[in-house]
Amino acid sequence: MDQADIPALLARLASDEDAARKMAVFKLQSSINDPAFADVFISSGGLVILRRLIMTAGGNTLAYSLQSLTRLLEVDMGWDIFEGPSAGDLVERIVELIVTNPLVNILRGAMSILVALVSRSPTSSSSGLTGAPHELNGTAGSLSPRTPTAARVPGTFGSRALKPAVAVYPQFFELVIQQLQSADHALCANALMLINALIRDAVSGEGSGSGSSGGVGGPNGAPPKSPGAVPGEEWSKFIKRLQDLGLIRAVYNLLQSSALQDLAHPLLEFQSLTKVLLRKWREVRVDLERPEHRRALKGLHLASAPDRRHANGAVTTVPGTATSEDGEVSRKGSRRHNPEKWRRLGFETESPAVEFETAGFLGMMDLTDYVRKNEDGFQKLLLEQSTRPLSQRCPVARASLTVTMILYEHFQVDRSDMEESKIYMALNDASTHDKLFRPLLLQWSRLHTAGLHAFFRLWKSTGAQRNDFDKVAELVRVLIEQVVGQSSRTKDVLEVEDELQEYDAARLRELQMDLLELAFEDHWGPHLFQVRDELKHEALQFVKEQRIRCLLQGSWFIKPMPHTRQESYTKHRLYQPWRYAKLSHNRRYLHYGDFPEKLPYDPGLETLTEKIDLGTISSVVSNVSANPEAETSEAEGEQTPNSSTPTLRHNGAAITKPTTKITIYSFSDDAAGSSITPATPDTTVISTLGGGSSTETKEQPVLTLYPPTHSLASEWLDGLLMLLNQAPITAETNKLVTLVSEYGLKIRLLNVRLEQMYAGPEGRGKGVGVVPSREGLDEDYFYEI
Template sequence: MDQADIPALLSRLQSDEDATRKMAVFKLQSSINDPAFADLFIYSGGLNILRRLIMATGGNTLAYSLQSLSRLLEVDMGWEIFESSGAGELVERVVELIVTHPLVNILRGAMSILVAIVSHPQTSTGAIRIPGAFGFRALKPAVAVYPQFFEMVVSQLNSADHALCANALMLLNALIRDAITSESGAGKDAIGKSTGTGEEWPKFIKRLQDLGVIKAVYILMQSSAMQDLAHPLLEFQALMKLLLRKWRDVPVDLERPEHRRALKGIHLASAPEKKEKITPVTTRAEGPTDKEDELAEPAEPADTSKKGSKKHNPEKWRRLGFETESPAWEFDTTGFLGMMDLTDFVRKEEDGFQKLLMEQSSRPMHERCPIARSSLAVTAILYEHFQVDKSDVEDAKNYLVLDGMKNYDKVFRPLLLQWSRLHSASLHAFFRLWKATGAEQVDFDKVVELVRILVEQVVGQATRTKDVHEVEEEIAEFEYSRLRDLQMDVLELTFQDEWGQHLRQVRDELKREALQFVKEQRIRCLLQGAWFPRATSHKDDGNRHQTPSSWRYVKLSHNRRYLHYSDFGSPTKHEPTLDELPEKIDLSTVSSVVSNVSAPPDEASSISSSSTLKTLSHAPKQTSTTKITINSFIPGSDNRSQSSNGNDEPVERAILILMPPTHSLASEWLDGLLMLLNQAPITAETNKLVGLVSEYGLKIRLLNVRLDDGYAGPPEGAGVVPSREGLDDDYYYEV
């Protein structure tokens, strides 16, 4: 619309005919977001006309008027309409429309205007002439007239109209941000101060939660209607992080009644009258304040002359899982957020809490699972997992603009809105892992790490649409053995990044140690001895078969220098001694050990410390031709086949052939003989055993080393040359 037409437009906007006004305001809404047009419109007195239309009209005329004002505010113009006389009535009119009007197009415009009013102090770059004209303070008188305002706004989160739903969420975002960032309520220690809402910000947030805001936004965040709601949902997610951070930054202070009530409520929920054995205490240290006395119930000096002498349990707070009898300082890391999580768990699961305490009380103190400390640890784990300290809403918006729908699962974290349920599920997992591992209190940090990995695996890998109930079930059913495997993978990756070169050195060292271990194990199999069948061949219908005609028992001497053997008709009940084995081979004369050992395709590779054949009934069927040949050099003149050519060079000849009946026995004896001769093992079974032992050694070392150990520097006093002052020559060495 041309700026020259503004006088005519204003004239039509003031017409007594509704059709004329409707057409004029319809054209106005499409032109007013042009700053030049808007500036002339305001200069010509258009704001007052627009205000009258909003106050007096209805239907589409009202809808277009609201939309026009909303678009004017979007270009950061027209704010004086809320700083002039009659601004209060205008705001009340907009609030009234939200509470009482059913038409979607009117509700969209009304909410958009309120979003601008509440958000203006947060976005304005200039000074606001009348401070109370914006923020929630501007809405407070109208909300007092229409107390169902919040309920109606929250109900629009379920609207099928995505634009209305988005506007409602933006309005709630603006209200929450105004409540928790208001100057009068800002600061870490401002939990009890009033905000722009006229009430303490925690009470205001709880009021919205009670109306179902969290549940409604959680459903929206998991829905498919993300395109129109992405930005307000992201802002709400960022605000939830801000809220959690604000709770965490509130220190637990027992001077505050609400903090004292929360802590005392935890104690009372434990049913102390049922579990505690009240014992008189005759002494106490210099006393705390009277309020601390009331909370911790410290003992009064014994006075037998007074019947009402005060008594208390000396482990009142430690039995609940605190480290000391002064629990307030233990909330330093998690702040009041940790107190809220613990209180919420105790309140929702009071019976389970009492049963758990009863179960733990039957154990020695060092074996008890510290419930309170566990709860605080879980709070810290969730806080770290969701990166609450990191607010990246702007980056996330850019992420969405660039990549669209495919990145919604990466950006949105609906489970953040289920904080309390995740805390309870993770805390139960903590108790389960404590029991499964047989942990003691010195192992507390190790269980914390297991829970941290569990949360990363289950919560971190959950998709955007995965329901919290499924997540709870997965946390409850996650197997401990699988969790340990994940822990080792994480540890290995972490140490690979931090200690790459050192880790490779440790691997090499452990592989050498594992090789020595397996060498000893294989040689011990030779020292134990084994039965080997001796096969003879015969023909049956043209086919060659092998049947055992006798058995050979082979055993390594204790000094590991000779291989003793002898043939028997059948395996004896008792293993023959070396004295019963007249034949022997000097291993120093052995030139080579060769074999056709290979793992049969249908035989699973097994690792056995001893596969010795004990009796004939244990012998498998001779279906394989596996053999081990031990060779030795003999002079050429002793070889009849070559005596005619006069060649005296030594010739290799087989001096002993073994026919192992099983693959495991073949692996043990072949590699045992090779390693005895200081040669490398060659079978897959032995190499698998070497790898298994070295990997277990690495895992044990990783579990016993913390990441910061390598940077701790030398221990105190290391490298200091001891003084010889006071020493004489009268000393000796103890050998």
């Protein structure tokens, strides 16, 4: 619309005919966001007519008028409409529309105007042609700035401007929060933006009707503007009022809804404001001079049932004394505190206010909220702890403060979301929503309670003591990262609470070690690989010694009964089903002997009539599988009650026929060469020694062992191979080597402090980099695996 048409437009806006006014204001809303057009419109007295329409019109005419004013304020012009003695009537009219009018298009416009009004800083002022009010001077089109006069009343902005209207319509905040459930996404977004503006103004510290003058300071911790205000009272009451009206639940549902894309900006702003509130609560120092802080601590003490005599908090009375309800003793008018009044609640000292220094009043809020909602459980927990030795008691208060800080760090409350949100919103990808939107942040209290219960559970299941507090805290930190951090945007908080309570401690410990190992690999990659190689070599030597010691100890083996009909009766009668083999102490000879029955003791070397010189062994052949799955299935089949494994009987005794065998080969002459073992169906592993021409020598079996179990077969097969300086081949031995090396690595990782992972020594001096002396130390230690 051309600026020359403005006088005619104003005439139609002031017409008595509703149709003319409706058409005129409909055209106005599409042109007024042009600063040049808006400047002429304001100078021509259009604000007065627009205000009259808002105050008196209804239906679509009112909706178009509200939309016109909204677009005018968006270009930072037209703020004069909120100046003067009648500005309060206009604000009250807009609040009335929100409370009483059911039409969506009117509600959207009214809330948009209030968003602009509350968001405007009281110190902001328009200047220049785009923002300063003008009036006609002589002919139309000749403009000059309007000079403020002494009678001009400055505008009231921020939530202070809503105070008189909200006093008339006290249900205003409740109805705004109800609009968060509206099916119209635009109306829902406007309602959330209005709430965001109110909260931002309340905590800004610049003074507002909601009591921001009583805030704890600005975003950077500046002191409150009002010198006589009590920090952290009025704005916190306003926030609590909104929460009591169901604000948190409504926004939580929006964050999990499918309408996320349409509400992305206000939801991100609300999430960011939630972090601002958490930061401000943490910045509030716990001060016993403040009544609400004293009341909170007193409530903790009374909720702990101080009249019950706990083992560590019992008060001994003497004649002339009287015990008060809170565990204090009076004697001739004097009062004496229980010496462990606060320590029995889990504080480290009897000065609890000092221990809130890190978590601030946020930590006190979480602790008091937990006690208030779980008072019976809190008392039972303290009673249970009092029956344990002091070193084994879980410090409840300290655990609560620790969980608060774990959640604080997990959600990165100190970091603003706005910069990240710009990056993610530019991507406009629904797959980034789970990274950007964190609905669980709004369930802070429930997560704190669930995390605290998980702390108690881990403390009990691990048998922790006071010195292990930091270790349990690290487990809880890993638990929060795993359960809360890996939760999707749509996952309900009830499922998260259940997972926090059911997560297995052993699995959590394994996860912690994996995360620690990954962290070390990121920072100490080459060094860690070198350590792995060293530990694997050490583990191989350890297992080699273990396997060889099995040979030194000796073992019983089974000899199968001759089953062919060609066997003579004499040979069958002389059948001896048991064979005992043992390595000599000098590890040079393998002694063995056959027995008619298994002796109750292990025979000595002098009893064993046969022996083999290990230097003559050319190869060791076995059907023991090197595949761990096959070996496991065979072992399971071996233990199955209904197994079809054949059973032999000798002299009335049942002897299970072995399924594995180990055959030791030697060359037929003294020359050493390569082994040539006949291929048999049950031969799966062939190990050779020496080198040379296969046509010059011939191998022959010198000893066959039938291990009754796979474990014994693994021990003897790999023991013989490692004794002959060859690598082990069975799955059981390789698994043992891996287990020992991994335990060694974890032991070394646990001996390194977390801060050493990120930075080396800061400098020389004060003992940095000095190797400690081993004087007075011996080698009398062991690792229990």
